[in-house]
Each structure stands twice: as structure tokens, then as C-alpha cells.
Amino acid sequence: MSAQYPSVNDTGYDLVKKIANNTADIDLAIVSDVNSVAGTANQVLVNGGTAAATGNVTVSLPTALTAPGSLTVTTTFTLTAQATDNGVLHTNGSGVVTSTLTPSGLTSIGVNTVSSAAASTLILATGTFGTAVTFASATGVPTFAAGAVFTGALSGITNITMAGALTGCNSVTSVAGTALTLGTGTFGGAFSMASATGFLTLTGNDAAAFTTPQIWIQRASGNTAGLILNATGVQRVASDGTTASGLTINGGGGNITMGGTGTVVNILGNTDATTGGAGAVTLSAGGLYALGKIISGSSFTSGTPNGGTSGAWKFGIFKTSTLVALDTANWVELDIGGTLRRLALITITTP
């Protein structure tokens, strides 16, 4: 029913009738739109109440409460649990819960924690943040429980202590000019960097000399190797094979040990080892010291004998014959202790 305004021709009866209609409609607006205001003594007083409400007020609304203007509370604004919609603070469509609350910010009005109930999920946004999201604490650190999902990049984090797995992360980088340290202490378990389809690449700095290693694999104590290749099949430590740069294994002040019980160590040079130059397997001037036998699949060539000429040697075995005769024309040169010696030869007479 709409408001009925008086006209100049209205009789007294007409006016009283309009008054009755308007007041009835006003009554509907005041009373019928709110079915009940439940309370006890010292709460909201309706229908004849004359004293001011000074205590807590409980209002049972049959439908939504529409505030034509701002809704202001002077103390804590509490959303209590309901049967079907537990304490949810809704915004309408593109509505935003901002940090411009009076006086300013959530913290300043005493809300120190935004959390969900136990066994419930706290979702800050199911869509996309319009700008950067900052998790900051002056005294503590933000904690993300296992299962936290970030679909974009995280930046500005200077330290991460992992309580759970970090999965689905495509890149972990530091700020330019700042070192990226995976752990300043000790990993509690195995530290694995794996790729099912690509390569694991460790890129060091541009220090040229191996005395300033580009990539350190360190062990604080003990004699276990720092780098252990543990996989099935051929495992390799190699240079990229595409440039003239070699692969240097430097034992420093200690030894380099290759192999173990039942292990064959293969050192592969090229097919031309006669000059000791490019492609040869070359031992330094320190020489070769073998605790066991040396077996050659080919000949043995030493340095040039003093005053003689070197040649390839192949050693045979001890032989016996009754047809031996001295070769009076030929001999073999042999340098013993720096002095050239000549070994006599024999011939085998053909019967």
C-alpha cells in the first residue's frame, strides 16, 4: 500500500481514512517487516518499552538485515556460528574487505588472527589477487602448513623453513646479487634434486682456476666421498665434450682413488699413444707406481737408451732348445742405470 496524501477536496472523513491507511502501512513497516524482536529484560524494548537498553541485545531476524548506511560498531564485531552458514563474512560480488577499516587496518582494531575453525580450510582468495599479497610479521614468521598452494611467484621471502614438502615449484631464485642458500645447517634427511626428463644443472661463477672451485661439495669430517653417483648403468663424470676444455680431477694434497674390489678402471685415450701428445693417456713426471703387475695388451716403449735408439718391446717367455747358436753379427741395446749395454743374441739352427 502506498502513502496517501491529502487533497484540497478531502472531507474530514476522507482525511481520517487516509490517516488510518497511512498509519496502518507505517505499522506494517515498523512491525511486520520485523517479525519479532526477541529479548529479555534490560534488552531492546518494544511495544511500550520506556527505558533505554543498556545490556546485551539479541535480535532474531527472519531475513536479511539491510543497513541503508554504514554499520558501525564501537567494540568487537563478532560473527557467531550458525547452523548452515558458520560465521561467514560475505562480500557481494566484487566486494572487497579492505584494510581501510576505521581507524585503520585489521590489526589496529584488535583482529590479530584470521583463521578458520579446526579441521576447516582458510581460503584467502579463490580467484586472483589484484596486486601483491604481503604476509608480514615483525616478531614471527608466516607459517604455511603442508598442502598450501601458490599458483604464482613468491617474492620477498628471505628465509623458508620447510615443515612439509615443496611441490609444484618451478623455480627458486634469489634476488639479483644475493646468494641462494638452500640450507645453512644440516639437512635432516636426504636432499634430492631430480628431474625425470631433463638435466640437473649446477652453474657456478666464472672463477677460472680450479683452486677457486665453482661448485663445492663439502663434507665436514670423515672420509666418505663428497660426490657419490648412485644409479644403475654407466655413470659418468665428464666435461661437456664439445670444447677443448678438459676434465681435471685434482686430489690436492691427498690421493685420488679409483675403483674398488672387483672393479675395473678403464682409462680411455685415443689410438695413437706413441707421442705422448694429444689424445694419449699421459702420466706426469712423477711416474707410475703399481702395487701389482702391469699387463700391456700391446708393446712397451721406454725412453731412448743412453746413446742408443728406443723401440717397442714385447716380452716373451723362457724357452729351451739344443739347436742354439751365438749370433755373432747382431745385439740388443739396453740402458741399465744410465749406461748403454749390449745383449747378445742367439740363433736357432734349423735341423
Next chain:
Amino acid sequence: MTGLSPSVNDSSYALWKKVAYNWWVVTQNAGLVGVNEPSVNDTEQDLQRKTAYYTALINDYLHP
């Protein structure tokens, strides 16, 4: 601003005067400005007309 209560000796005119005044008070408490207050020169029908006008304003205020 509060209204006027009726008394047992009020005439019909006095009652309409109080009714009109009370509804005018309601318009003022609702923040409606420019609403003419009941006058001492108003006849009973004038008061009824003003009361109808006040209640219509309040009705529109409550049903925007």
C-alpha cells in the same frame, strides 16, 4: 523532541491537535526538513489534513 499525551478532558479538536503535533514530531525525528508545524489557527480539518500529510511522508520514508 517528544510528543504530547492525551488527557481525559481533551476535546475532539484538542485531540486532533495533539495527533497532528505528534506526527509532526515524528517527521522531525526522521530528519524530514521543511515540514510545516501545526498552527494554532488550524481548524480541525486542517489538522486532519496535516496529519494525513505527515503520515504519508513517514510512510514514504519507511518504504523508500
